[in-house]
Amino acid sequence: MRRRISTKLKYLSQSGHFPSGNPRLYMGPKGAKRVPMPDAPVDHPMFLSAYAKALASITGADGIDLRLPAPKGSIKDAAQSLLRSDYWRDVLREGTKARRRPEYDRIIEAYGQADLRTLKPEHIRADLKGLKPHARNNRLKVWRSLMKFATEAYSLPSNPALAVAKTQTKKTDGHASWTQADVEKFRKHWPLDSAPRLAFELIYWTGARISDAIKLGPVNVSRDGFLIFCQGKTGAEAYPPFDMGVSPLADQYSSDLHLLHQAIQRRPSRHLTYMTTAQGSSRSVKAASQWLAEKARDAGIEGKTAHGLRKRRTELLIEAGATRDQVKGWIGHESDSMVSLYAKKFDRKRALIGTDRERQSSKFSEKFQQKDEKP
Structure with a gap:
């Protein structure tokens, strides 16, 4: 049956x-x-x-109803124009497009026939009603982007989305960083020849976002011993070392790099990417993130994600005495302020430790201070 x-x-x-x-x-x-x-x-x-x-x-090749009626000056007309624009094709990063595209499709389906000139802030507020703060702000960002484009392309008097205020959200540190105890617990639970262990070692060493880690493979290894990749979210390149001897920082954590190489060598099959499903297919971002969090829970680690491994590697580099540019080159951070934040946190911890060796370098974080930052 x-x-x-x-x-x-x-x-x-x-x-x-x-x-x-x-x-x-x-x-x-x-x-x-x-x-x-x-x-x-x-x-x-x-x-x-x-x-x-x-x-x-x-429907068109991009999956929206391009051949259906789209009255001139309608929301659907504006959305379709944006999706065909140079701004969408050449300016926005792939990660941004992947996040925004489903929202544009939803707006097209729900409000596509409405006239742009009749759209008011209260209509957008009604669409956002009931959403949780972060989801509400993300959808508002899409509305603002769409209406900014429409305001210029259709000579509208104003952008109604700008009159809608963002929801205030509680500031947090985001994804919790893994502790050394977490790392040891995961390694003890998952053997080197398992898929979860390979995924863990890859992200833990490179500090790559999960969206980039799922795409990494032998093709990313350069002749001079680096694992080079372009980040989907920012477009900036990252250069984590892949061979011993190419960086003093890598040598300080040679045991981690050695475990990554062992996990790669022991994978049961060879594919274009290191992180694959049991069937040999590349993992999707959402599925991979949920999968790794589940494997962490199986190892007795609660509330830790792949992004927490990225944070942990950044912390380790700071603790090893890496310069701001070295951290940015390895992890791919574009913002100096992000590296400075990690440096300040470590400097506070070092002040509490208070050993002679730590006190000798107590001004460590000063080299991370931004030029416009007041003393």
């Missing part, structure tokens, strides 16, 4: 039933010609094939 699956398909409307008992469905958004669907359950391969064919006939 074929297993039923839960299926959510857009643009379906029902008009009675077939003699078989199946619903008589038609596919088509409001204002477009509807296409009759076959006499089959919605999760049947025949139905899904027909649905995909009908959807392809009314």
